[in-house]
Each structure stands twice: as C-alpha cells, then as structure tokens.
Amino acid sequence: MDKAKAAGIPRLADGHPDLQGLWHNQSGYEAAMANMRNANGNLAVALGDFHGAGFPLPLPYLPIAEKVKDYRNLHDPYHDPEAHCHIPGVPREIEQPTSLFPFQIIQDEKNLVLLFEYTHDVRIIPEDGSSHPKHYWAWDGDSRGRWEGDTFVVDVANFNGRTWLDMEANFVDENEHVVERYTMVDPNAIEYSATVEDPTVFTRPWTLHLTLKRNPPKEQIVYYDCHEGERDVEHYTRSEGNKANKHE
Amino acid sequence: MSRHLLFVLILPVALATCLGLWAQHAGGGSENKGADSYSPSRLSDGTPDFRGIWQARTTAYVNIEGHPAEKGVAAAKSIIIDPPEGKIPYLADALTQRTKNYENRASADPASNCFQAGVPRATYLPTPFQIVQSVGNLAIVYTDNHAYRIVLPSAIPHDDGIDFFMGDSRGHWEGNTLVVDVTDLGDQTWLDAAGNYHSDQLHVVERYTLLGPDTMKYEATMEDPMVYAKPWTVRLLLDRDKRPGARIIEDECLEGADGLWHHVSPFDTKAVAHHDYKAELEAAQKNP
Numbered sequence: 001m002d003k004a005k006a007a008g009i010p011r012l013a014d015g016h017p018d019l020q021g022l023w024h025n026q027s028g029y030e031a032a033m034a035n036m037r038n039a040n041g042n043l044a045v046a047l048g049d050f051h052g053a054g055f056p057l058p059l060p061y062l063p064i065a066e067k068v069k070d071y072r073n074l075h076d077p078y079h080d081p082e083a084h085c086h087i088p089g090v091p092r093e094i095e096q097p098t099s100l101f102p103f104q105i106i107q108d109e110k111n112l113v114l115l116f117e118y119t120h121d122v123r124i125i126p127e128d129g130s131s132h133p134k135h136y137w138a139w140d141g142d143s144r145g146r147w148e149g150d151t152f153v154v155d156v157a158n159f160n161g162r163t164w165l166d167m168e169a170n171f172v173d174e175n176e177h178v179v180e181r182y183t184m185v186d187p188n189a190i191e192y193s194a195t196v197e198d199p200t201v202f203t204r205p206w207t208l209h210l211t212l213k214r215n216p217p218k219e220q221i222v223y224y225d226c227h228e229g230e231r232d233v234e235h236y237t238r239s240e241g242n243k244a245n246k247h248e
Numbered sequence: 249m250s251r252h253l254l255f256v257l258i259l260p261v262a263l264a265t266c267l268g269l270w271a272q273h274a275g276g277g278s279e280n281k282g283a284d285s286y287s288p289s290r291l292s293d294g295t296p297d298f299r300g301i302w303q304a305r306t307t308a309y310v311n312i313e314g315h316p317a318e319k320g321v322a323a324a325k326s327i328i329i330d331p332p333e334g335k336i337p338y339l340a341d342a343l344t345q346r347t348k349n350y351e352n353r354a355s356a357d358p359a360s361n362c363f364q365a366g367v368p369r370a371t372y373l374p375t376p377f378q379i380v381q382s383v384g385n386l387a388i389v390y391t392d393n394h395a396y397r398i399v400l401p402s403a404i405p406h407d408d409g410i411d412f413f414m415g416d417s418r419g420h421w422e423g424n425t426l427v428v429d430v431t432d433l434g435d436q437t438w439l440d441a442a443g444n445y446h447s448d449q450l451h452v453v454e455r456y457t458l459l460g461p462d463t464m465k466y467e468a469t470m471e472d473p474m475v476y477a478k479p480w481t482v483r484l485l486l487d488r489d490k491r492p493g494a495r496i497i498e499d500e501c502l503e504g505a506d507g508l509w510h511h512v513s514p515f516d517t518k519a520v521a522h523h524d525y526k527a528e529l530e531a532a533q534k535n536p
Binding site: 013065068075084086087104106113120121128139158162174200220223225227 | 292
C-alpha cells in the first residue's frame, strides 16, 4: 500500500508529510451536493441518501448478524446512534459526516489530532509507540498511530459495540478492530483506507477506500452541536432492547 | 430519508477565515505587562509551548464564589480576584435569578443535559483538558463531553450572529501570555454547579501564562451588561498531568432508562454493549 515518496507534498520539520488542514470526503460531498440539488436544497434528504459511499457493499456478514442488520434497518432505524447525537465511531466518522462537515488535522509532533466538526468528535492519536489500554470501551475506540514511510497508520481497538456504519443499519460490535491508513498523494488529497475486522459480525475483514480532499483555504471548522429534541417514547423504548415496549 | 434528522437540533453555519496569521503576534515580548519571569520552551516559530494535559488545582466547579466542604469535596475560597470581596457583581434582578438557579440546580444545571460546559467553566471542571499546538495552530480539547475549541488568530474577526456552547475564540500572544478573546457564547451554559450564570451577551477575555514547566496561571475576565454591574475576574492555577502515557479519555453521555443522560466512563463495564444476536432476534420475533 505504501506509495513511493510523493513529490511536492508539504512536510513537517521531521520529514513526515504535513497533513494539517481541513479535509472532507470527496465522493460523499459530491453525492450530497447532487442530492441537495434534486431535493431543492433539503439538507436532510442529502444526509440520508449518500450512505455507504465507499463501503464495499454488501458487507460479508455472518448469517445471524445479517439478520440483525436487516431487522434493525426495517423495524428499528432509531437505534442508529447518530439519531441520538452520538459519536459516529470509526470509520463512519470519516466516511459519512465529513461529506458535509469537514474535519481538521493538527500534528503537534507528539500526536496527530482529528477535530471533527460533526458532534465535536475528537481523536488524539499518539505516535509514541504505546499500546491500547485494557478494560476501556469507547465510541471512537482507542487509536495508536505510527508512520510507515509517508503513510500514517492507525490501529484502532477498544470499541464499545454501540456504533453503526451507516443509516441502513450496517454495524459493528465490541470486537471491531480497524487499521486506518492516511496517505497524502498530492497537496490537496489524502487517500484513506480502513480495514475493518469483527469476527462476531463478519466472515472476513473488508476495506473501505475513499479520497479526502482539502477544503478551500479560507474555510474553518464551525462548532456543531447536536442534542435530542423530540422525544419519541415508542421508538426510544424499542431502541433500548424492547424492555419497555409500551405496545406489549 | 430524513427520519434521523427529526431528532436533532443542529447548529452549523458556514464561515470563512484563514490560518497562518499567528506569526505576526508571536514574540511580542515588549508588550508583556505581566512581568512573569519564567521563560517557557518554544515552538520553532518562537511561540511558547503550551502543549500538554492540564487540570485545575481548585474545586471552583462547585461554586466559583467559594463553598463549604460537602460530599467529599474540601471547602474552597472564591477564585474571584476582582472585585476583592470575591463575589460576582450581579445586577439586582440577576442575583434573584442566580438564587433560583441555585435552588433548582440539581435539574436546572445545563451540565445535567450533558451540554458542553462553556467558557470559562470548562477550564476548572474536575476533568483535565489538553492543549494541542503546532506552528499556526492551537486547539484546546476538553475531557468533558469531548468539547474542543480551535483558537484562531486575533487578526481574524469574530463571527457575529450565532452562538456556540464553547463560544468563538481568537487568540494572540502578549509576551509569553496567550490572550484569548471569547464571544458568541450562548445563554445555555452556567459558570459552575451553584447557578452562577451569564447571558448570551457574555464576553470573556482569558489569559494563559506558564509560571513554570508544569504550572499554568489562568485568568478570565467576564463582561456581561445584561447580568453584571461591572466586569469581574477569576484566577486559578492549572497543573500539568506528568504521568507517563496520560491521555484525555473519551467522555460521551448515554441516555438511561430514566430518560436522563449520564456520563459513563469508558473504563466502566457499563460502557460496553455486549451483544446476544440470537436473543435479539428472538425478542424481535415476539414483538414484530
């Protein structure tokens, strides 16, 4: 996967590629913009209609996991943690929200930091050779980074088993393990891949590929927040595992 | 396909600015009025190096005007240095509102909704924050509700007409002190857990100064003509977390069965959702 040393890309004093700046998912952005035009500028329609851009669908589910996915998609869409304003998790945060809400990279020599506009999600990725903690379960998991040539490779584990991959109920659980690769191929493009394995959900690992494009130079992150407004008791109780389904 | 967005209140807006304007403010030592003698290590562009994890050495999160000992928290003095009596100079009506806030604090505190804490409250929460910094960039990442602020150079004007939980921050260096001007703060945050509050007219000027390699002085001056009779100032110290491998941990609230949101530590086994797909499908068949 490692590219030869890319010429003409910005570099830090230590020689590593300088990935700093604002980035977005190019193909997702294009799909969203196309949908926005079709929908007379209705942002909600755009957000819902470009799910899965970059995922190698259909994903290689174990039979029982596929049934769970299909059931949730048909009957329990509010199970989607994004509907509850939660952190999207990895790699969804790179794939879907960044189509409309960019993220910023800051490299402070000790860490590569991802600051996402969407839900003010943050990942501080240490580059110190340290390993994952024990007994830690998070929406974004735990990220440890290293350089392989010009590629920044991030090992992500310690997930909490609560995230979905998109709005169609594709999902992962607490056994998810991701290896991300960020390779700057020109000053305005990063090739991104995420290899996802989860032995209790999928039969084999699979890989997401997409291209991150640099935002125009005068743009900046705008603070975004998300809190639940409407309280739909029926759907929320169903989302909590049917323990209190009021139709019983 | 809009079903998911029915549930959310989002506050996005488009803005434009540019980075890289820090340099013209860097190294302006002649303007240092603080006369702090410590000379911090520096980034390659000469700006003081504030990187690291910091934690307030105070329990001001309980009540910035000071508080008696309670619930395992030691008594503390006011962190307000101006006015010298250590009390917020509320307007008369605002003081009445503060009293109401205090009486209803268990449910009225915005923190009970897992909202971002706002400024300056985020600085003296009982959880640490991390400053990430590179040439041309400075961001403050808080543990609490994974809030963050990107401090843009003062040369770029504030954005007007919109409020953010964590405000809109512009910074410049006065000698070795980072001065951050914060506007666009909303009225949905408090200053502490005791009902001390502000309106959406709040304007905060923060001053961050290293006193030594592991100690930072923090001052913030609050101005809000809707609530305060005059500006007032807090001061506190922050300690560097020097433990090897120290990290900001993820803080995301979960909605409990009571319909309320609760912080769940990622080190707590309750954070992980163990799945039993067979049972989930069987339950689904019983409740189609």
